[in-house]
Amino acid sequence: MKIAFDQQVFLLQQYGGISRYVCSLAEHLSASGRADTRIVAPLHFNHALKDSPIPGRRLWLPQLPSKAFRLVDATSKFLARVELNQFQPQIMHETYFTEHSFRPARAARVLTVYDMIHEKYADSFRNAHWTSDAKRTAVNRADHIVCISENTRRDLIELWGIPETKLSVTHLAADxxxxxxxxxxxxxxxxxxxxxxxxxxxxxxxxxxxxxxxxxxxxxxxxxxxxxxxxxxxxxxxxxxxxxxxxxxxxxxxxxxxxxxxxxxxxxxxxxxxxxxxxxxxxxxxxxxxxxxxxxxxxxxxxxxxxxxxxxxxxxxxxxxxxxxxxxxxxxxxxxxxxxxxxxxxxALFSWHKCAKQTLDIYERLI
Missing domain, CATH: 3.40.50.2000 (Glycogen Phosphorylase B;)
Structure with missing residues (x-):
C-alpha cells in the first residue's frame, strides 16, 4: 500500500504536537511492513521532520522569515504536487486543513481532525473563522476522518453533523x-x-x-x-x-x-x-x-x-x-x-504501534 502525507503542517510548525504525530505515525506505518510511506514536504522548517527517516525529497530551512513564507509555501506546493503525481499513492493523508487539494487521481483522501477548539472557543483565536472554514472544506471532501479522541469525534458529530460512519478514533501515544x-x-x-x-x-x-x-x-x-x-x-x-x-x-x-x-x-x-x-x-x-x-x-x-x-x-x-x-x-x-x-x-494502554495498526486498518477499508 502506498501512503503519502502532505506538507501542510511542516510549514506551520517548527516544533509541535501535530508534526510529531505525523512523523511518529509515518515511521510506525513504514515499520509495519504493510506500507510504502512518504512524507511529501519539499520545503519545511520542522525539527521532527528533519530527523525523520521516512523517504521524501526534502530541504530543511533553519529559519522561515515571515516575508518569505508565501514564496516558500507556493514553491513547496508546486514541488509537492510533482512528487505526489510521480509517487501515485493509494492513500493521501492530509496533515492539516486547506481549501487546496493535493490528492493525485484515484487516491483516497484521509484527514486527521485534532480538536474543535477554533469552533468552540473562537474568541480565543485571531481569525478563527479562517481556520474553521478551511477545516470544514477539508472535512467535507475527505473520504474518511481520523479523530485523535472520542471527544473530538463527538464534537464533529454535534457541531457539524458529520456521519458516524465517516469517523474513526485512533489515540495518540507518548514518545x-x-x-x-x-x-x-x-x-x-x-x-x-x-x-x-x-x-x-x-x-x-x-x-x-x-x-x-x-x-x-x-x-x-x-x-x-x-x-x-x-x-x-x-x-x-x-x-x-x-x-x-x-x-x-x-x-x-x-x-x-x-x-x-x-x-x-x-x-x-x-x-x-x-x-x-x-x-x-x-x-x-x-x-x-x-x-x-x-x-x-x-x-x-x-x-x-x-x-x-x-x-x-x-x-x-x-x-x-x-x-x-x-x-x-x-x-x-x-x-x-x-x-x-x-x-x-x-x-501502557497507548502506543504508536497501536495507533499505526488502527490507521492501517482504516486505509485498507478505503482501497
Missing amino acids: RIFEQAPIEDTDFSHARPYVLIVGSRGNYKNFEGFLRAFSSLSGIRDDVDVICFGGGAITPREQEIASKNGLRLEQLVHVSGDDQKLLSLYHGALALVYPSIYEGFGIPPLEAMAAGCPVITSNSSSLPEVVGDAGEYFAPDDDADMAAAMLRVLASAERRQELISLGRLRH
Whole structure:
C-alpha cells in the first residue's frame, strides 16, 4: 500500500504536537511492513521532520522569515504536487486543513481532525473563522476522518453533523523517551520542590486560573515553585497575576529545551498540573504518566479519556476545586505514589504501534 502525507503542517510548525504525530505515525506505518510511506514536504522548517527517516525529497530551512513564507509555501506546493503525481499513492493523508487539494487521481483522501477548539472557543483565536472554514472544506471532501479522541469525534458529530460512519478514533501515544531515566548531562536540578506546567498557557489553557488556585494554598505555596516548560517566557500579565495573589516572582520559572530536559523535569516534579479547559487529546499528561510523574488535571473534554483513573481531577472553571485537587496530591506522598503507579499502568494502554495498526486498518477499508 502506498501512503503519502502532505506538507501542510511542516510549514506551520517548527516544533509541535501535530508534526510529531505525523512523523511518529509515518515511521510506525513504514515499520509495519504493510506500507510504502512518504512524507511529501519539499520545503519545511520542522525539527521532527528533519530527523525523520521516512523517504521524501526534502530541504530543511533553519529559519522561515515571515516575508518569505508565501514564496516558500507556493514553491513547496508546486514541488509537492510533482512528487505526489510521480509517487501515485493509494492513500493521501492530509496533515492539516486547506481549501487546496493535493490528492493525485484515484487516491483516497484521509484527514486527521485534532480538536474543535477554533469552533468552540473562537474568541480565543485571531481569525478563527479562517481556520474553521478551511477545516470544514477539508472535512467535507475527505473520504474518511481520523479523530485523535472520542471527544473530538463527538464534537464533529454535534457541531457539524458529520456521519458516524465517516469517523474513526485512533489515540495518540507518548514518545518512548519518557519511559527512560534522564541522562546525566541533561539532568535538571532545582533547589526547591516544584509543580510543572507544560506547553502554551494562554486563553483556554487556563494558566491564570491555575495561578489563582495555587496562590490560595497558604500552607504550600511559599515552599513550592512553579516551573513552566515551553510556551514562551513568563509574561508581564502572568507576573502581575502571580504577584497580586501573593506569589513571589522568583517562584515562577520558565525553562525551555528538548525532550531530555522535559523528561528530567517530569522526574523531579511533585506533579504535572494540567488546567486546560479543552484538549483534543493532551499529550503532556500521557508523557508525565510514562515518566512516573503524578498528574493533576482538568476533568473536561478528552482529558479523562486519556488519563482514566490515574489522575487527580478538578473542574477547570472552579479555582477552589482546582486548589483542593492540588492540595490532595501535594500534601500527600502516599497519594503521589499511588498516582505514579496508576499512571504507569494507564500509559501502557497507548502506543504508536497501536495507533499505526488502527490507521492501517482504516486505509485498507478505503482501497
